Amino acid sequence: MIDVERLLILREVSRHGSKAAAARALQLSEPTVAHHLRALERRAGVPLTMRAGRVTRLTPTGVALLQHADSIAASLEDAERCLHRHADLQVGHLRIAAFTSFCATVLPRPLAQFARTYPGVEIGLEETETDPALELLRTGAADLVIGFSDSATPPPEDLPTTPLGRDEYLAILPEAHPLASRAVIEMSTLADERWISGCIRCRTHLVTHAEEAGFVPNIAFVTEDYIAAQRLIAEGLGVALLTRMALDASPAIPGIVAVPTRPDTYRDIFLALPRDAAPAAQAFASLLVTGL
Template sequence: MFDSRHIQTFAEVVRTGSYAATARDLGYTQPAISQQMKALERAAGTPLFVRAGRGLRLTDAGRLLARHATGILSSIETAHGQLKAITRLESGRVRVCAFPAANATLLPATVARLAASHPGIRVELLEEEPPDSLRALREGRCDLALAHSLGDDEEGVIQVPLLDDPLLALFPAGHALAGSGRVGLEELAAERWIAGCRRCRGHFLAACARAGFAPDIAFTTDDTLAVQVLVAAGAGIALVPGTALPLLRHTEVVARPLTPALGRRVSAFVLAGHETAPVTALLLRTLSEAAKDLEPAAV
């Protein structure tokens, strides 16, 4: 394995034609230059120079290495510059895996902040519900996952809480409870429901059980627009997260808070040790800032 410092010195010896001139230009002693070239020859496994009168002549191996030396040093310099750019947050890429409501609300606010403060940072989005988002994180398909209500701590994963996301009851505008201030979940025992995917409804089912009933789930969809249309049509009612409020555009649906309040914790997750990487740390800070602005609207 070549030492880049030795390659740099070698290139200078090739340019000057002598150890003495190289030592003078680089500020070393001549024996130090000689020792570096001997170390480089040991790494190469063959002589690189032969004496030619008072100067030096490259061997065939030396000429081969000389042809590559400029490219090697240029690549090192380019890599160093790119690393400095990443460290200074002038460039970089971060991959985020998030659930649909976050991709439609929290992530756009975060990306807008990053674009204003660090335009060289590129954010790539992947959509998965938990626990698939955590699986994507562990498999290296993303650098950061946004998820909710995961329960126990994940081994080897750092969790950064961002916001508490209340769940709201969604009614058709003409429903008897649409004008209520707050609605008790037990009041909804006789309703038909539109629920999310089977893997994502555990929190909902547990809350209904505590309220003393098993919900009549008539439709299953994770599509926010489909939920609104179904509710407006009177096909059932639904629970929606507060973060989805900006997505409720249908004029014939009404969202009401529950009592006692139900909600979920939205957090960012990164692999342990990765939270200090410059781009990841920047994204975590920006997510926290965006979440503070979003949370009041979600309550």
Template sequence: MIDVQRLRVLRAVADHGSFNRAAAALRLTPSAVSQQVAALERSLGAPVVARSTRGVTLTQAGLIMVGAAESVAAELAHARRQVDRLGTGRGRLTVATFTSGGRLLLPGALARFTAAHPGTVVHVRECEPETALPLVRRGDADLALAYHFDGPLPGRPGSPDAGLAWTPLLADPLHVVLPRAHPLAGREALDIAELAAEPWVLGCTKTESYLRRHAERVGFTPEVRGTTTDYFFARSLVAAGLGVSLIPSIALTPEEPAVRVVPLVPPAPARHLGVARIGRRADADTETLVGALREEAARVSGSGCAGGTPPTP
């Protein structure tokens, strides 16, 4: 029998990267953390961490057990909410969402959801996918409205997100945003290689990483003159002439009259928006909200609010 407390300790070690920091988070001594991990390894007959002077890293067995620890925590949190509902008659649903996706999709979806489940209290937590998905895996959120670029969903390095079900909602193409007077502003589409000499202003660190990867493929290193965590701020800096930007479709409203939006030539890079939740569970509240988000994504895609934004006239 695997001890749940030992799994909890291992998860803390994985999150914090050392016994000392995990001990501080759990309010235990480092020796107690070490003993719990050693006991787990004896019960499994396999090492779960590799120790070094730089800290600890998970072995393959450790990655498997951390995934199991997160699944157990999520199931226990779900069970606790179900028991609370028996006592109060009211459900509770926690949604984690990134800013631009939540602004676009959540209001309409929540209106549909509330009409169908008026007795359920909804809590919304704003955070990026790298924070939101662990919240779902741990049971601290019931679902996450998230996104990813090329490749898999963001998660713990080396660990598959087998416990998460991903429901695609829409594609969110990236567009070039230039000052209205820019010589390339009249183009119908641009290749990213044509922007090699341009300074850049970026509104998201992940977009910057994506730009650098694509720029490397075509042979240039972007000169980044501005970085923000806000696409609207990035557009205002473009309008002021600081540089050009790469911005997802859903962050292009409301319009900024001093800039010009130009699509990239196909295949255009895009974010992929979707909903992540624990795959083995299908309670009525969660499934209703996922359905409402799918309906809202279909509505905004059909109205031209996402999946492609025409150039600013």
């Protein structure tokens, strides 16, 4: 395959009329330019330049090759301009994957601010739970992930992450429950309850928190819809652990109460990027970190 750098050196020799002038334009030494021309001629198998007095001209073969050199140079210049536009966020794309309650409460405002600041960047959002979101990031289908972790399900070790804050879990009970009036509920007192739980990380967290309190929870209902979970609780069908963010993301549901547990428990919200994150993802990550 023809060396592109040598082809572009041939182009500069043609433009400037000598190896010395081409060397100055390229900020190379004249022997380096001569070396690359000889190597290109060996690859071509025929002379590409000839001397006419003090001027170096191209042979017919060199002239034919020059047309390709001009096309390559133009393409490289277009690529350079494209890189600058992406780096300056004049164009690009930002594909975000984030969990439901974050999408409903925190994400809209910074996302709108980013869209106003960088109107040329195409924005996409996929609402999904943390583990599927991380797979989207690893496969290149997402540029940035907002997920959550806790002691039972730690953040990914193979991706750079940045903490965005903590979200407290609360026990959600029917209003008529005997423990509903307490300021704090001992987790162990809920051992005989039917439980309502959600995504895999939420269920893992519930099981771990319950086991630390000395029991295995009876998970009778599984739903990732936290509004549905609250309505089931309001009908007296069970209890749940939900976070403050999930409660803030839903309309007020009559007939339920939210009470802290002892021991208290939290999930940690994090932002994850690939190691070679695109400029748009880096810019939005910075906006999230400084804005929260």
